[in-house]
Amino acid sequence: MSPLFFALALFLVVLFVYMGRYSGRVRAEASRFIAAPPDVVQARVADLAQWQAWNPWLEHARDARATVDGDTLAWDVPHVGRGRVTARGPLRQKLAFALPFKFQGRSDWRFEPALGGTQVSWRFKGRVAFTLRAFAATVQGATALDLRFGLDRLAAALQGDARPYTLDYTGVHDQPARMLAQQPFRVGLDALATELPLRITAVRALLDGAGLPADGTAVVLYLKTQLKQRIVDGQVGVSLPGDAVTPPGLSARELPAHRAYVLRFDGPPESLELAWYQAMQRLRVEQLQPHPQLPPHALYVGEGRPGMPAIVELHLPLLT
Numbered sequence: 001m002s003p004l005f006f007a008l009a010l011f012l013v014v015l016f017v018y019m020g021r022y023s024g025r026v027r028a029e030a031s032r033f034i035a036a037p038p039d040v041v042q043a044r045v046a047d048l049a050q051w052q053a054w055n056p057w058l059e060h061a062r063d064a065r066a067t068v069d070g071d072t073l074a075w076d077v078p079h080v081g082r083g084r085v086t087a088r089g090p091l092r093q094k095l096a097f098a099l100p101f102k103f104q105g106r107s108d109w110r111f112e113p114a115l116g117g118t119q120v121s122w123r124f125k126g127r128v129a130f131t132l133r134a135f136a137a138t139v140q141g142a143t144a145l146d147l148r149f150g151l152d153r154l155a156a157a158l159q160g161d162a163r164p165y166t167l168d169y170t171g172v173h174d175q176p177a178r179m180l181a182q183q184p185f186r187v188g189l190d191a192l193a194t195e196l197p198l199r200i201t202a203v204r205a206l207l208d209g210a211g212l213p214a215d216g217t218a219v220v221l222y223l224k225t226q227l228k229q230r231i232v233d234g235q236v237g238v239s240l241p242g243d244a245v246t247p248p249g250l251s252a253r254e255l256p257a258h259r260a261y262v263l264r265f266d267g268p269p270e271s272l273e274l275a276w277y278q279a280m281q282r283l284r285v286e287q288l289q290p291h292p293q294l295p296p297h298a299l300y301v302g303e304g305r306p307g308m309p310a311i312v313e314l315h316l317p318l319l320t
Contacts, residue, residue: 183249197269
């Protein structure tokens with residue numbers, strides 16, 4: 001046996017053993033209230049021809065043609081994705097995706113009567129391709145966000161103007177340099193909506209107590225996200241004049257001038273995770289390269305409280 005053949009065989013064995021550690025299973029579920037009768041919601045879901053308006057996997061290609069052939073809906077949009085939905089009755093569909101990830105499974109729906117409407121649950125069970133088993137957790141996290149976003153779009157389609165939030169993909173813009181007075185944070189993803197407004201208020205209080213301007217733009221920098229643990233490390237800061245001296249309890253950081261892709265979000269802080277997900281998707285769709293040294297960050301144009309609307313600009317610095 002030649003050394004090259006032996007090395008290749010050993011590599012394949014190691015690869016199969018490594019992949020064998022992962023099941024490749026993907027399980028995700030989302031639920032929300034929709035102000036429409038159960039039969040109306042179910043009829044909209046069962047009609048594949050009407051998926052175009054709320055299909056979460058076509059958020060970045062609403063004008064693209066998705067074809068309906070009998071009980072199958074299919075789409076193939078460059079840089080967006082390729083997928084297929086096949087009806088298996090009014091409450092179940094088979095889903096198969098080739099891009100951006102190759103995986104398949106089935107989705108099940110529940111439509112439970114509730115006061116003034118319907119409590120809708122959408123559940124997915126499936127598997128990724130063998131070669132993607134190590135990334136099953138990433139696919140599962142993305143699928144959970146897709147289901148949540150799809151239900152929000154479905155609710156908007158059925159409720160008219162009663163949208164829970166709006167996303168405005170404003171494109172690439174030049175950003176000025178900013179001097180920030182900031183504090184570090186480590187927060188669970190599920191607690192971000194509650195924690196960030198409180199931490200912004202705390203930074204403003206420190207600035208005000210030191211006699212410094214406390215009404216500058218609030219900026220949240222996302223330094224590291226651990227998806228499996230659902231933990232985010234970052235910095236919460238407030239813009240200061242360049243000659244200001246940072247008070248005790250805060251550190252100074254200069255965010256240099258750069259170009260960034262900007263998404264403007266208007267809605268409750270609880271939905272910011274979905275906005276970030278769609279912003280990241282937009283980078284992939286438009287084939288833009290994120291800056292390796294500058295972190296994604298959010299500018300709070302109008303600050304909100306948990307459950308209350310806020311206007312937030314999501315900035316994704318780009319490699320120019």
